[in-house]
Amino acid sequence: MxxxxxxxxxxxxxxxxxxxxxxxxxxxxxxxxxxxxxxxxxxxxxxxxxxxxxxxxxxxxxxxxxxxxxxxxxxxxxxxxxxxxxxxxxxxxxxxxxxxxxxxxxxxxxxxxxxxxxxxxxxxxxxxxxxxxxxxxxxxxxxxxxxxxxxxxxxxxxxxxxxxxxxxxxxxxxxxxxxxxxxxxxxxxxxxxxxxxxxxLGEIASFGIYNSLTNFFRKTVTVVPDLVIGKLGTTTQVAMFSRGLGFVGFLAGTLQMGVSPVVLPYLSETRRADQDITRAYTRAVVLICALVWPVLAVAAIASLPVIRLFFGGQWDAAAPLTSVLAIWLILRATHRFANNLLVATGNERVMTAKEAFLFVAICLLVVVAFPHGLQAVANGFVVLGILEITLVTWLLAKRVGLQVGVFYRALLPNLLITVICTLTTLLISRYVDFESRDPWKPVAVIAVCLPPVWLLSLALFRHPLMAEILRMIGVGQKVVKKMS
Structure with a gap:
């Protein structure tokens, strides 16, 4: 291994x-x-x-x-x-x-x-x-x-x-x-x-200031609503929006965090070995988005029963926010590792400028949208997602040499897999009441039906993630044999 x-x-x-x-x-x-x-x-x-x-x-x-x-x-x-x-x-x-x-x-x-x-x-x-x-x-x-x-x-x-x-x-x-x-x-x-x-300390500080500013702007995007709503609204409104954003963030983060800490060392080592770093980046994105996109799409449709199951009925108002914010995270996940690529190629200043622009954009969007309600604030995040995916694609093409056509063609199977999982969830909603006071029922049906559909979709499109899954199963079997 x-x-x-x-x-x-x-x-x-x-x-x-x-x-x-x-x-x-x-x-x-x-x-x-x-x-x-x-x-x-x-x-x-x-x-x-x-x-x-x-x-x-x-x-x-x-x-x-x-x-x-x-x-x-x-x-x-x-x-x-x-x-x-x-x-x-x-x-x-x-x-x-x-x-x-x-x-x-x-x-x-x-x-x-x-x-x-x-x-x-x-x-x-x-x-x-x-x-x-x-x-x-x-x-x-x-x-x-x-x-x-x-x-x-x-x-x-x-x-x-x-x-x-x-x-x-x-x-x-x-x-x-x-x-x-x-x-x-x-x-x-x-x-x-x-x-x-x-x-x-100058050498480290000159690198670190860009990296820290980037992380500051990127993470602040998710806390701007708390700060603005906390001042203009109530703590209950803060909690509701934070719950919706936090839940979809939890889903995306759970799926990405296992891989994320390895990406920068992996891309840095790829560059030190003088290998094709954009190809490595594309492969990493294809693998992670095949997992993240379908899960977030399903969460967008089944937000109410999931919120009720995990947090209780007092959080129902967070469900429609969750549905919209899941769309934003699907867009954002497309270039989840872009900052790792920019750091590995020495483009820290570009990375920081990009995140600063997105930070200013979400601040304006939240302030303008909040008087129209929390749902309008969530819609503002979708606008931000469209801005981000457009801007990052252009930057990576200009600064790193990312081949845009090749990159998005590689993501096409991910889109088709996501559509299949979305249609399956909508089909389930026709036969299982998603507004049931027993939220475990629709969640249980989704948990049973969607994984096989997802795996079959991976196999149908011969997705590289399927090969990785089979490889991991083989490793697991070897470990079990050694232990027995």
């Missing part, structure tokens, strides 16, 4: 298990806290998420991409990260009272103070995780992530039951970082790199 496939397996195991734990936590919290309580934390979380993109200043991505990596470069990356992350941690502490006053929500002060703690651990976590990713050591990453996610779940639920309300969510996130750090600290080889150097 190649090291890339092995890395994908361990990365997928870790990311998917974390997602399952996260889903369990979300389902429990959605039933234990009110939408208003969750909306309060969502506002704080949105602001913290924006600031968190600068806490490592792209040092991790720099270490993964760098051709010649020395101990001195690692220590300088750590030094830069300490300066930035600890500085932002102090800013978060000071920002809490300001946010509490601006939104007229006093509890934000303490929530910010709790969440600030993770910034002081970030340098040691991010640098070691990057070193593990560079060497495809995702088995170690898997262990740390699993322990952290489990600790987060247990602590959060326990504190909610003890009456800590939205503070439970903040404390749970902080304990997750502490648990991950404890797991990493057990590895004997990393303490050598935990002696920071604070000289000659």
């Amino acid at each position: 190649s090291k890339v496939r092995r890395a994908v397996i361990f990365s997928s195991l870790g990311q998917y298990t974390m997602r399952l734990i996260g889903l369990a936590s979300t389902m429990i919290v959605a039933r234990l806290l009110t939408p208003a309580e969750i909306g309060t934390f969502a506002i704080a979380s949105a602001i913290i998420m924006m600031l968190s993109e600068f806490r490592v200043l792209g040092a991790g991505a720099y270490l993964v991409r760098e051709n010649e990596l020395t101990d001195e470069k690692i220590r300088r990356a750590l030094g830069l990260t300490i300066i930035i992350a600890w500085g932002i941690g102090l800013i978060v502490l000071l920002l809490g009272p300001v946010a509490a006053y601006y939104y007229d929500i006093p509890p934000l002060t303490l929530i910010f103070a709790i969440l600030a703690g993770s910034f002081f651990l970030a340098p040691f976590l991010s640098i070691t995780m990057a070193l593990l990713a560079r060497t495809f050591s995702f088995k170690t990453v898997l262990k740390a992530q699993l322990v952290g996610s489990f600790v987060n779940l247990v602590v959060t639920v326990f504190l909610i039951q003890a009456g800590f309300s939205y503070y439970s969510l903040a404390i749970g996130q902080l304990t997750q970082s502490v648990a991950q750090f404890a797991m990493i600290a057990l590895r004997s080889e990393f303490p050598n790199f935990w002696r920071p150097a604070f000289s000659r």
Whole structure:
């Protein structure tokens, strides 16, 4: 088995298990806290998420991409990260009272103070995780992530039951970082790199500023509604939109996260080997979209029973938002790995400019759309998706040499597979009531019927993902034989 496939397996195991734990936590919290309580934390979380993109200043991505990596470069990356992350941690502490006053929500002060703690651990976590990713050591990453996610779940639920309300969510996130750090600290080889150097930081900072700005703009796209609605609307509206966006984001992220950590090392290694990087990019997109597109299309149709099953009837208003936002994520998933390709080819400035444009676009769209309701805000995201897929396709063709015709012809089987899965779901809806008060029934029928339809569609179009699935099954059988 190649090291890339092995890395994908361990990365997928870790990311998917974390997602399952996260889903369990979300389902429990959605039933234990009110939408208003969750909306309060969502506002704080949105602001913290924006600031968190600068806490490592792209040092991790720099270490993964760098051709010649020395101990001195690692220590300088750590030094830069300490300066930035600890500085932002102090800013978060000071920002809490300001946010509490601006939104007229006093509890934000303490929530910010709790969440600030993770910034002081970030340098040691991010640098070691990057070193593990560079060497495809995702088995170690898997262990740390699993322990952290489990600790987060247990602590959060326990504190909610003890009456800590939205503070439970903040404390749970902080304990997750502490648990991950404890797991990493057990590895004997990393303490050598935990002696920071604070000289000659310009090279890393020049790379990192573009990477961090890019991640800031990209992730802020999903939190802009929380910030705007939190000011112009109510915390309940924040929670409803956040639930719809969060759920489709959960689906897309679950399907992509197992592969995503491996993409930058894979593309960087492809370039170092002087191989065709656009071909590698196209193959990665074809494989992931064959999985993501059909799932999101099905979710768009079956949003009501799925929302009811996972989060309860109090979240019904999030279902129509989920349907529209799923379309946006289908569009966005098409170039999900574009930033990895731009980083691997040294186009960080272009990447940052692209994300800045999209950030400004969604800010304008949300502000203009909100007076017309949450559904109009969701429609604005679809407009953003059309802008993004058009812009990114043009940029990759100009800067990296992506052959647009070849790229989209390769995606045609994915489109046909998605159409088949969509029609199958619509057919099911004619015989099974999607508005039933027993949401498990339509979800169960979909869960039973759609996987075989999807697999048969892959086989029908001789999709390369089918070959990968069969290869993985063969690997699994070999592992079972060795264990027996």
